[in-house]
Amino acid sequence: MGDCLLCDVAAADSSFERMRVWQDELWRLSVVQRGPIAGFAHLEPHRHIPFITDLEGPEAATLGAVLARCTGAIKAATGADKVYVYVFGDRVPHLHFNLAPSDLLPPGVALDAPDMSPEIHARTAAEIRNRIAA
Numbered sequence: 001m002g003d004c005l006l007c008d009v010a011a012a013d014s015s016f017e018r019m020r021v022w023q024d025e026l027w028r029l030s031v032v033q034r035g036p037i038a039g040f041a042h043l044e045p046h047r048h049i050p051f052i053t054d055l056e057g058p059e060a061a062t063l064g065a066v067l068a069r070c071t072g073a074i075k076a077a078t079g080a081d082k083v084y085v086y087v088f089g090d091r092v093p094h095l096h097f098n099l100a101p102s103d104l105l106p107p108g109v110a111l112d113a114p115d116m117s118p119e120i121h122a123r124t125a126a127e128i129r130n131r132i133a134a
Contacts, residue, residue: 017033018042024066031121050095074101
């Protein structure tokens with residue numbers, strides 16, 4: 001779609017300051033390179049699918065396996081106990097899953113906590129890339 005930020009992958013990567021670490025013919029995984037949580041990632045289909053209620057076809061058939069692969073790589077790379085999966089869509093109407101390692105911040109720390117260093121973000125993204133390729 002012409003006005004969809006996530007359909008313009010380079011613009012989305014720049015806007016969200018993220019790095020693509022994996023993709024196949026249907027899906028891509030990008031890791032955010034700023035913020036308080038190293039390993040926070042976006043999983044999204046290449047094809048424009050506005051909302052999860054619009055999910056069909058090969059993306060619907062592969063979602064479970066792809067989500068398990070991506071969250072498993074994030075969990076292993078970060079040492080998190082689990083990876084939370086959030087689906088919103090009001091701000092960016094292109095289906096995307098926000099993947100957040102669960103226990104990398106002390107209890108009670110909000111997402112507006114100070115950013116982790118760029119080096120930590122880069123190392124974490126590289127480790128996710130290595131884990132998902134294995």
